[in-house]
Amino acid sequence: MTELEIRNLHVLVNDKEIIRDFNLTIRQGEIHALMGPNGTGKSTLAYTIMGHPRYQITSGDVLIDGESILGLTPDERAHKGIFLAFQYPVSIPGVSLANFLRVALNARNKAVNPDDKGISVVKFRQLLKSKMDLLKMDYQFASRYLNEGFSGGEKKRAEILQMAVLEPRFAILDETDSGLDIDALRIVSEGVNTLAQGHIGVLVITHYQRMLNYITPDFVHIMYGGRIVESGKAELALRLEEQGYEWIREKYGVLPDGIHD
Amino acid sequence: MTDNHQDILQSIGSGDKYGFSYPDDSIFTSRKGLDEEVVRQISAYKEEPEWMLEFRLNAFRHFSKRPIPTWGADLSGLNLEEIIYYARPRQIDQKSWEDVPENIKNTFDRLGLPEAEQKYLAGVGAQYDSEMVYHNIQESLEKQGVIFLSIENGLKQHPDLFREHFASVVPFSDNTFAALNSAVWSGGSFVYVPKGVHVDLPLQAYFRLNMANIGQFERSLIIADEGAQVHYVEGCTAPLYRTESFHSGVIEIVVKKGARVRYTTIQNWSTNVYNLVTQRAVVEEDGTMEWVDANLGSKVTMKYPACFLKGPGAHGEVLSVAFAGPGQHQDAGAKMIHFAPNTSSKITSKSISRGNGRSSYRGLVRVASAAENSRSNVVCDALLLDHESRSDTYPTMDIKAKDVQIGHEATVSKIGEEQLFYLNSRGLSDEEATTMVVSGFIEPLVKELPMEYAVEMNKLIQIQMTGSVG
Numbered sequence: 001m002t003e004l005e006i007r008n009l010h011v012l013v014n015d016k017e018i019i020r021d022f023n024l025t026i027r028q029g030e031i032h033a034l035m036g037p038n039g040t041g042k043s044t045l046a047y048t049i050m051g052h053p054r055y056q057i058t059s060g061d062v063l064i065d066g067e068s069i070l071g072l073t074p075d076e077r078a079h080k081g082i083f084l085a086f087q088y089p090v091s092i093p094g095v096s097l098a099n100f101l102r103v104a105l106n107a108r109n110k111a112v113n114p115d116d117k118g119i120s121v122v123k124f125r126q127l128l129k130s131k132m133d134l135l136k137m138d139y140q141f142a143s144r145y146l147n148e149g150f151s152g153g154e155k156k157r158a159e160i161l162q163m164a165v166l167e168p169r170f171a172i173l174d175e176t177d178s179g180l181d182i183d184a185l186r187i188v189s190e191g192v193n194t195l196a197q198g199h200i201g202v203l204v205i206t207h208y209q210r211m212l213n214y215i216t217p218d219f220v221h222i223m224y225g226g227r228i229v230e231s232g233k234a235e236l237a238l239r240l241e242e243q244g245y246e247w248i249r250e251k252y253g254v255l256p257d258g259i260h261d
Numbered sequence: 262m263t264d265n266h267q268d269i270l271q272s273i274g275s276g277d278k279y280g281f282s283y284p285d286d287s288i289f290t291s292r293k294g295l296d297e298e299v300v301r302q303i304s305a306y307k308e309e310p311e312w313m314l315e316f317r318l319n320a321f322r323h324f325s326k327r328p329i330p331t332w333g334a335d336l337s338g339l340n341l342e343e344i345i346y347y348a349r350p351r352q353i354d355q356k357s358w359e360d361v362p363e364n365i366k367n368t369f370d371r372l373g374l375p376e377a378e379q380k381y382l383a384g385v386g387a388q389y390d391s392e393m394v395y396h397n398i399q400e401s402l403e404k405q406g407v408i409f410l411s412i413e414n415g416l417k418q419h420p421d422l423f424r425e426h427f428a429s430v431v432p433f434s435d436n437t438f439a440a441l442n443s444a445v446w447s448g449g450s451f452v453y454v455p456k457g458v459h460v461d462l463p464l465q466a467y468f469r470l471n472m473a474n475i476g477q478f479e480r481s482l483i484i485a486d487e488g489a490q491v492h493y494v495e496g497c498t499a500p501l502y503r504t505e506s507f508h509s510g511v512i513e514i515v516v517k518k519g520a521r522v523r524y525t526t527i528q529n530w531s532t533n534v535y536n537l538v539t540q541r542a543v544v545e546e547d548g549t550m551e552w553v554d555a556n557l558g559s560k561v562t563m564k565y566p567a568c569f570l571k572g573p574g575a576h577g578e579v580l581s582v583a584f585a586g587p588g589q590h591q592d593a594g595a596k597m598i599h600f601a602p603n604t605s606s607k608i609t610s611k612s613i614s615r616g617n618g619r620s621s622y623r624g625l626v627r628v629a630s631a632a633e634n635s636r637s638n639v640v641c642d643a644l645l646l647d648h649e650s651r652s653d654t655y656p657t658m659d660i661k662a663k664d665v666q667i668g669h670e671a672t673v674s675k676i677g678e679e680q681l682f683y684l685n686s687r688g689l690s691d692e693e694a695t696t697m698v699v700s701g702f703i704e705p706l707v708k709e710l711p712m713e714y715a716v717e718m719n720k721l722i723q724i725q726m727t728g729s730v731g
C-alpha cells in the first residue's frame with residue numbers, strides 16, 4: 001500500500017517558521033481532513049509538499065513509500081502522483097483548459113513511460129468528456145482559457161476536473177469547498193468520492209463541515225501553530241463546527257512567537 | 262503641419278520606415294556596391310520601360326543624399342558597400358548542404374519538413390516543384406479576373422494598371438530604405454482583385470516554398486478594387502537562411518471603396534539579417550485593411566505596418582507579434598493616419614523577449630483635423646522571460662481633430678513564479694510551462710493565421726524556447 005508521509009517537518013517562509021514539527025501519514029484510499037484557524041500554515045504545508053521554491057525546509061522529510069521526495073522538482077512530484085487543488089488557482093491567458101490538460105497528461109505519461117507516444121486527440125476528448133460528465137460541466141468549458149475569468153466556484157470545479165484527468169495517487173484539496181454553491185458542492189464532493197474510492201489518498205483542507213458531509217473523512221486533524229494538535233474521527237469536525245477553536249486556544253495556549261491566528 | 266495628402270503620406274515615414282524582400286530568377290548578378298551604372302544595368306536586364314528606369318534613377322539619387330537613420334535600432338553593423346544589389350539568388354550562393362549551419366538544419370527537422378523542401382529552403386537544393394499547384398490555382402483566379410503575377414510580369418503585362426498605382430502608396434522619398442528599394446527592387450508580387458470579387462483562399466498560402474526565394478529588395482503591389490476581398494499570406498516559418506544579411510522591401514496596398522484586404526506575414530530570418538521593411542496601405546471609403554505580422558528571426562527588424570485612412574469610414578488594424586531572442590532587436594510597431602471622418606484603427610502589439618533580446622514598440626497615431634469622430638485603440642503587451650531582456654515602448658499621438666476617441670494601454674509582464682509553479686505542479690517542466698505561457702500570450706495572433714501556419718507557429722515557438730530555461 002502506497003503512503004505519503006510527512007515527518008517532523010519544519011518550514012520557513014521569509015525567515016519565519018510557519019510549520020513546526022508537523023507529522024502525518026496518508027495512505028492511498030484514506031481521506032484526511034485538515035482544519036485549523038486562518039494563518040496556521042495549512043496552505044504552506046500544501047505548497048511545501050508540492051515543492052514550491054519559496055518554502056524553505058529546515059528539517060524533517062516528506063516521503064512516498066519511504067523514499068524522500070524533497071530532492072524532486074514540483075513537476076517530478078506531480079509525475080510521482082501528487083496533486084494539489086489550489087486555494088487560489090492562477091490563470092493562464094490564451095491556453096485552453098483542454099489543451100493544457102492534454103499537455104499535462106502527456107507530460108505525466110511520458111515521465112512514467114518514456115516510450116509513451118501521447119494520447120490521441122480523439123481519445124483525449126473522450127476522456128475529458130467523461131470526466132466533465134462526472135462533474136456535470138458544460139463541454140464548452142474545456143475551450144475556455146485556463147482559469148481566465150472563471151468564477152470562484154468554476155475555478156474550484158476546474159481544479160477537480162484536472163485531478164480527475166490526471167488521476168493522482170495523492171491529492172491535497174486546499175479549500176476546494178470555498179466558493180462552490182450548494183449544488184456544486186454536492187456535485188464536486190461526489191466527484192471526489194468517485195475518483196478517490198480506495199485509489200487516492202486525499203487531504204481535504206477546509207474550514208467547514210459542509211464538504212465533509214459528503215466526503216466522509218477517515219481522520220480529522222486540527223492544525224494549530226504550524227503542527228497537528230488534535231486528531232480524531234469525523235466527530236472532531238462536528239465539534240469544531242459547534243464550538244470553534246476557543247477550546248484549542250485554551251488547551252494549547254497562545255501561539256509561539258511569530259505565529260498568529 | 263498642413264493636412265495635405267502628399268505631405269501626410271510623406272510624413273508617415275518622416276522617421277523612416279522599412280520594407281523587405283523576395284525572389285528573382287535572373288542570370289545577371291551585379292557587382293558589390295551601388296552606383297547609377299548598377300541601377301541602369303538592373304533596369305536594362307529587366308527590359309523595363311523608360312519611366313521605370315527614370316524612377317529608379319531618381320530614387321537612387323535621393324537615396325545617395327539620405328543618411329542611414331539613427332533614431333531606431335542600431336544599424337551600425339550594416340555595410341552597404343559590401344552588398345550585391347542584384348543577383349540571382351541560387352547563383353550567388355553556390356553553397357552546399359554542408360555549409361548550412363547545424364541549428365538551421367535541426368529546426369528544419371523539428372518542423373518535420375521533407376528533405377527536398379529543406380534543401381530548397383536553405384537555398385541549396387534543386388527547384389522544388391510547385392509549378393503544378395500554381396497552374397491550377399492560377400486558372401481559377403483567372404476566371405474571376407484576378408491578376409496574381411510576379412511584380413516583373415505585372416509591369417510587363419498590365420503596364421497602365423501598374424503605373425497608375427506603383428509608388429502611389431510609398432513614394433521613393435518616403436524614407437532611406439524605401440529609396441534604396443525603389444532604386445534596386447527586384448521580385449515580389451503584383452495582385453489585382455476586380456470590383457466585388459472575393460478571393461476565398463488566402464493567396465500565396467500555396468506558394469510558401471517560393472518564399473524561400475525572397476530577394477533582398479522585394480517589392481509588392483496589391484490592389485483591391487471596390488468591394489473586393491483578399492487575404493495575402495507571405496510567410497515561411499522555417500528559418501530563411503541567407504548568407505547575405507540585408508533585406509529591405511516595400512509592400513504597397515491599395516484598398517478601394519468598401520474593399521477588404523488582409524496581409525499576413527510570418528518571418529523567421531536567420532539571426533544575421535537586418536530586416537528593414539516598409540509596409541503601407543491606403544484605405545478608401547469604408548475599406549478595411551488588416552496587417553497581421555509575426556517576426557521571429559533576424560538580428561534587427563524595423564517594421565511598422567501603416568494604414569493611411571483616406572476615405573470616410575475606413576478602418577485599419579495591425580496585429581503583431583515580435584520575438585526577440587539572444588542578440589536580437591525587434592523594433593516593430595504600427596502607424597495609423599486618420600485623414601477622413603469616422604475612421605477607426607486598432608493596434609495590438611505583442612512582444613516577447615528572452616536571453617538579453619530586446620523588443621520595442623514604436624507607434625504613431627495621427628488624427629488630422631478633417632478626421633472628426635474617429636476612433637483609435639492601441640494595446641501593447643510585452644512579456645519578458647528573464648531579467649536580462651528588455652522592452653520599450655515609444656508611442657506617439659498627434660491628434661488634431663475634435664470628437665475623437667483614443668485609447669492606449671501598455672503592459673509589461675514577466676512570467677510569474679506563481680504561473681510557473683501552477684503549471685509545474687501539473688507535471689510540466691519549466692521549459693514546457695514557459696512555452697505554454699508564451700503560446701497563450703501570442704494566441705490572439707495565432708488564431709488569426711491560416712491553420713497550417715498556426716500549427717507551425719506553435720512548433721516554432723517551442724523551438725525558440727528550447728534551452729531557454731536554465
Ligand SMILES: Nc1ncnc2c1ncn2[C@@H]1O[C@H](COP(=O)(O)OP(=O)(O)OP(=O)(O)O)[C@@H](O)[C@H]1O
Nearest residue numbers: 013014018037038039040041042043044045054260
Ligand atoms: N509568501 C509569504 N510571505 C510571507 N508570509 C507568508 C507567505 N506565505 C505564507 N505566509 C504566512 O504564513 C502563515 C501561514 O499561511 P498559510 O497560507 O499557510 O495559512 P492557512 O492555514 O492556509 O490559512 P487560511 O485558512 O487563511 O487559508 C500566515 O501567517 C501567512 O501570512
Ligand SMILES: [Mg+2]
Nearest residue numbers: 042043044087
Ligand atoms: Mg490556506
